[in-house]
Amino acid sequence: PDSISWSFSPGVVSLSPGSSASSNLTLSASPNAPVGEYEVLVLACSGEVCSQTTVPVAVGELNVSVTEVGPRPTAGSPAALRVSVEPIGPPPEYVGLTLSSTCADLSPRYASGAPPLVVNVSATSDEAGECAVEAVASAGGVTWSSRITIGFLSPLTLERVDVSVPASLELGEELRVTGTISPAPPGPADLEVTLTSPAGDVSVTTHGGSVDREGRFEFIERLESPGRWEIDISLIAPETGERIHIGTYEVRVGTPLPDLRVIVGAEPTGRPEVGEPTQISLRVLDSSGLLSGVVRVNLYDETAGVLIFSDDLMVEEGSSDEITIEYSPTEPGLHEISAVVDPGNEVAESNEDNNGALLEVIVPPPPPSSPGPSGSEPPAATGTERGKGKFNLAYLAALGLLAAGAAALVARRRLGTGPRLETPGADPCEGLRRELLGVERRLGEASSAVPAEFRGVEGTDAVEERLRADLEGEMRRVSEEIQRLRSSLEGLEAERNSLDRRIADARERLRVLNRRLRRFESLRQSREEARQRVEEARQRLDEALREARGRARRKSERLRESARYRGLERRVRREEERLRRAVERLEERPESRSRRRAVER
Structure with missing residues (x-):
């Protein structure tokens, strides 16, 4: 038609047997060209030999597509959609896009612009199940549409969480965390564990399949430095990939220290006489096996107030050599012999209350002199x-x-x-x-x-x-x-x-x-987290209300603009029809000045 202009160059080519030549055909459609598909006939002749072909050309056609972006959404969470409007052939100058759904809130619902056009849409449904979204593009009085169905999943909400986390560990000891969540996920699920070190470094680890179908889970982590660690545990929903917070816990990691104690014994273990030497044995033990060096040991007679022995003993690989000291009590009665390791507290220990040991030695009084045999006379005396x-x-x-x-x-x-x-x-x-x-x-x-x-x-x-x-x-x-x-x-x-x-x-x-107290503490933390989630949900609701009011205001503005645009389109079409009739009348009588003025108007 006349609304499509063309140029063909070169129109004449010279060919010899076995050679080829090319020409360029350029088509241009005016803005008022009718939308549709056309055929261009190409005819090449040399003498009486001719060959022809047809080339299809689309004017103003649009391809509308709607695709879902990201994981499957849950009810109450937005689904991300991408709406694309791609032209086929020469694009129209302006395209209006309308999105609609009977079961989801869409944002935005209207868009416009020159194609190609891409619009990111958020669709939110409060109910689980399938929901259809339709996109309609319009240009030049013609519409194109596309439709997509979204499956919204039921959200996973934890009603009960029971987690066992040790409050303290020794450096090098592995962290073992066990727990149970209810309701259990529909299948094996992953846990995301975020560790915050005492220096503030953050590491995230995913424990795949650590939650079974009954809701039980267990995982192991290693805390490499002493101090206060923070462990944040979240459940990764199997179908949606949503992170559901389980809890945040604190673990203190301490540096292992030696633990010294002393073993004291005596020979003979019976009742030695006054002045008879008692063999007292000493040995120092370190239950941690960390200490390698000398440590002071004192031995006292608490009853007599006497320091019996004081010297340094070498402790290696958890023990010292056993030494023996001879001690002869000078008074009869009970003698309390005490041994103290590290009396000056020069060695930092994990337990300072077990550094002493007590030994009792009983020394009877000397017996009185006994009389002679019965019937015998004592020796002569005055x-x-x-x-x-x-x-x-x-x-x-x-x-x-x-x-x-x-x-x-x-x-x-x-x-x-x-x-x-x-x-x-x-x-x-x-x-x-x-x-x-x-x-x-x-x-x-x-x-x-x-x-x-x-x-x-x-x-x-x-x-x-x-x-x-x-x-x-x-x-x-x-x-x-x-x-x-x-x-x-x-x-x-x-x-x-x-x-x-x-x-x-x-x-x-x-x-x-203590177990009940830990359970109560866990419940208290869960209650605080629930309060925080409620507050966050309230804030999100307020933001959603503000956004909904903004969308309503923008929608009202777009409706008014769309109404004005449709009125302008109707006026343009009426004017185009009047122009076409005036041109036809002018073509019938080109010499008519009135008809020429009508065309100019």
Whole structure:
């Protein structure tokens, strides 16, 4: 038609057998050219030999396509669409694009411009399922359309999260995290773990398939530096790739330190005499095995207030060599021997409360001299010396037993009226043992306690007989008190066993309470995270409302503009029709001036 102009160059070519030649055909469509497909006939003739072909040409045709970009969306989340308007043949100068859907909110709904035209569209549906979106392009009174169906998935919402994360680790110890989420994902899912180091460095790791179909998961990480680490765990939804936050946890990584303790023993382990040497053995242990160097060890006699030994021991690979020290107590009774490793706290340790050990050594008093065999006479001596020896023996024996009986009575009274031992781990028999050892010490001291006025007194047989009778009575009473003390000791042993059981039960209840406390802390964190998510959702809702109001305002403006544009199109078409009729009338009578003026108008 006349609305399409053309040029063909060259129109005449010279050819020889076996050669070829080319010509260029250029077509130009005016803005008012009718939209559609045309055929161009090309005819080549040489003499009476001719050849022809047809070339199809489209004027103003458009190709509209809608594609989905990114993963499948969930209900409530936007789906990304790309709408493309590509021209076929010479493009129109202006294209209007309208998008519509009965089940999704679209933004934007209108666009315009010169093709090729690409528009990114956001489609949001509050309900899961399939939703259709249609794009319609219009130009020159002709429309082209394309349609796409989007499948919105149901969102995955976690109702219960139970995660076990250790609060502290030693450097080099691996971090093992276990947990359960509910409801479980429809299939194996990945976890995204974000680690923030004490220096602020962030690393992200994806643990593929770590969540099973029952919602259980477990993963291992390594924290390479000491200090406070932050672990953020998110679930990657299998179908959408959406990150669902599970929780943020804190782990402290400490540098391992030595842990020193001392082992002390004695030979003989029985009851050495006064002045008899006791072999005391020492060894230092390091449960961590980290220390390699010397450490100071002190050995004390706490009873006598004497420093027995002080020296440095070499500790390597968790232990020192065992050394032996000879010590001869100078006083009878109970000697508490204490050993302390690192008394000056020069070595930093993980536990400073286990650096001591205690050893008890009992030294009895020397026995009094025993009389000769029954029926034998003592060696010859003066009356004064003989009477003195008889009286001293009886006096010492009576004095010692009376002291023992008094001590036993005092111990019994303390046992019956004193407060009960409620301290966990204390030995309720310790006080009684100390009382008995004090009796033994006083018996030794009594050997030199004979008053001077009784020395050299003759004629003490009657006194000796009376003292012997008193001695037998006191021995009976002491034996009865000893039996009572033994019964009390057995009762105290039973009470101690009962206390141990109660302590074990209390520790078990404490462990249960600690587990519940950790669970409560996890629930509290989940509640705080839920509050944050609600606040974020409220903010997103406010932003969506503002955006919706803006879209409504822009839509209203576009509707008004579209109405004005359609009115202009109708006026243009009417004017084009009037022009066409005026041109036809002018062609019928070219000499008519009125018709020429009508065409010019």
